[in-house]
Amino acid sequence: MSDVVEGIGRSVPRTMDQLRQETRSVFASLLGTHREVALLDFPNHQNVGDAMIWRGELDHLGAIGVRVRYSSDVQRFSPTLLEKLVPEGPILLHGGGNFGDLWPQFQIFREQVVQRFPKRKIVQLPQSIEFRDEAAAARANQIFAQHPDFHLLVRDRRSYARARALLPDVQTSFCHDAALGWQPSTTSARGQGTLVLARRDHERGTGILPAVRAALGPQDVVADWGLRGLASVLWKVSRMPLGLARKFPGLGSSRSYYVLMRLAYAALNRLNLHDGQRLFNARTLIATDRLHAHVLALLLGKPHVVADNSYGKIAGVIEASTKDLGEFLFVNDENDAAAWLEARKSTPEQAERGRG
Known part of the structure; x- marks a missing residue:
């Protein structure tokens, strides 16, 4: 595994377009001449962030001329149908923040896929890494290292360091979070008030609401x-x-029925993305402790306050990718987040300056 983490936290400011071009360059380098792939682990749940990542992955792949011929969520995965629709192309695993043992269902799935397809190139799209159990990390290292063509992409410096320490035998490279590849529709409507989008699950740190x-x-x-x-x-x-x-289960292995499943996946993705934009467009300011609420605020030009999650993934992505984009305050012990929001509430034109 290379000692160089090219592109993480560089001092030269970068635009959103530059981040997208860098991501597409990584994707193109890994996929080579392949033009058809499978993309697994569709986020079949009501989480706008995961939907943004999925859509960003599709948009990045489309921009480099790669077509997703087969996709599925964890529970409806059909190895038989994958072999039929993508007999030779690489297998891509959906990115995000579930690489490790905090969300074991998804980790177990990716380990099973890697073991089942030893002759396929497999790329884990950009992830944050968090293991609490050393035995789980050792098992993952063994499984991934045994695969001759498995590639792990991480989206921040801390995850890269964790990969070096916990997955020393796995090929690991840096790549920006894929959600940055999505370009949402914008609106001229002027929102009112503040939306506090706060985590309620076990990834919550100190939380945004107290701040x-x-x-x-x-x-x-x-x-x-x-x-x-x-x-x-x-x-x-x-x-x-x-x-x-x-x-x-037989339906999930049918070519003809897969057409309906693919339409379902597209509809679910659209519903999540539309709901996220609806929430954000209705407000002038955002406060959040969700990574992709921070990303969505940047994409929509919304000034915002953002606090970290339980293991630092938001700080990591900010350092690696988004620190030069938009108007936002990252909350730490020295910041007065409430005063920051109050100042922008009292001067609406200041809030509007962050738009676009």
Whole structure:
């Protein structure tokens, strides 16, 4: 594994376009002349961040002329159908923040895929790494190192250091978070108030709400990812083909039925992305402790306050990729996040300056 972590935390400011070009260069280098791939671990849950990563992965691949011929979520994966639709191309594993033992279902899946396809190139798209159990890390190192053509991409310096320490035999390289490849539609509507998008799961650190509570008023909203109202109904309807494939496994191996599954995946991804934009476009300012709420705020030009998660993945991506983009305050013990928000509430034109 190389000692050089090229591109992480460089002192030269970079634009969003430059980050995208750097990511596509990494993808193109790894995929070579292959033009058809499988992309596994579709995020079949109501999380805008994971949907942004998935969409960014598709957009990056499309930009370099690579077509995703087969995709699936963890529960409906069909090795048989993968072999039919992508008999020779590389297998890509969805990026994000679940490489390690915090989210074991996804780690187990990727380890099983790597063991099942020893003759295929397999690329783990950009991830953050967190292992709490040394035995789990040792097992992962053994499984991935035994594969002759497995490549791990990490999206921050800390994850690279963890890979060196815990996965010393695995080929590891840096690549920007794939969600930065997505370009959402923008709106001229001027939002009102502050959205506090706060984690509620076991990745939450000290949390964002205590840092900004003093600046919040009756017009401000505290929420987390998750569909509501009509969007929630449409989610259930869109998932119906996936439910049938889970109930009748033979459907998941059928070429013809896969057309319906692919449409379902696309619809679910759109619902998540649309809901994220709806939440953010309705507000002038954002406060969050979710990484991809920070990324979405940057993409939509929203000034925001961001606090870290439980193991530092947000600080890592900011250092590696986003520190020069947009207007935001990263919360630490020395910052007065509430005062930062108050100042921008009192001068709307200052908040608007971060847009676009």
